[in-house]
Amino acid sequence: MAERIAAVVFDLDGVLVDSEALQLAAWQCYVERWEKKLPATLLPRLFGRRLVDAASIIVEELGLPVAPDEAARERDALFLASLPGNVRPMPGAHELITGLRERGMRLGLATSGHRRYVQLVLVELGLADAFAAVVTGDDVARGKPAPDCYRLAASRLGVSPAACIAIEDAPLGVAAARAAGLRCIAVPNAHTAHLDGFAAADTVLPGLDAVLPWLESNGWIA
Template structure:
């Protein structure tokens, strides 16, 4: 492949740029307790990578009959609780900010492509101070279909003006890996060790830490998948 071909990296946010596992789980528990219910870790893990609106409809007792306003209210309450928790303790993923600046300096176009609401994504971008490196930001507010549908990565590729086959997605959830594959992008899976680790075998490369990858390795991965 011509070295002048423009390449891009599309970063998922939760579990990739921030270690938000605990904050998201706690925020679901907060809103469940407020409504007299509980929320298990198994339910939480089952929803990795998908939008809160979808999970509420599927997991919340009786929510299949709720109005859109009722779903939106619970969604808003949950995400507000999440931001409160994150503002108290911001768990940046080791190596994420450094990787983004390294990619930017090497000429990659970069996007954040997340199922989270715009307010959450902007909070993370601001706290990491990576806004100047980004060519596009796609959030859950911009999509009509959550992962594993490829829409979020298709929109991100359009936003950075790079076709999906020349983009590499970095993801930590099976639904996100499936979305990247459906979009025709390369995918690096970032695994979470422990009891609730998930299967990312469909990714093209699996790593345990972001410092295991660099611009050269990402370019090689993208180029190796071209015909």
């Protein structure tokens, strides 16, 4: 039997909140200022990254006449303006969090999102008090796929990485969790399911409602 876990660390976008379509729409609106389109071939490099890191990629690949920090700031204004009334939890998110808390799991969040956005979304979702540790993209020197955010989340939870499991929707996030020494469940969504790189996860599940049964059947939680 595998060693039981003591903590679960969630990604945010695409795992707990259905935000990726809004994020892509904000980027598309931004690059249209220069009569550009966001190429579909670029998306695998963007999902899971911090805003500033995604901005660097987009500015370079599309040849935009702005600095990455300016692009990030202006795109962020478009994105945040689109959130009111449009923030939706992913199916099964609240039920999974409730079920894990009932089983005594310590819960953390390790997201590439910046602190202002993360705080706003957690309040909108009714999850402001759900996590014992929250790590945002502002808290680390390197964003995903670097392991920094997951290492910091485990440290703040007071649990060894080996006793934590991450829940991710994108290959870059899976890579970050595994590099940090966490186990990982991948739950791809409509935007990420076609991407390569999920083989590094311990399992790939069709939805959040399958997570608890899988953990129980594999002896990872009581």
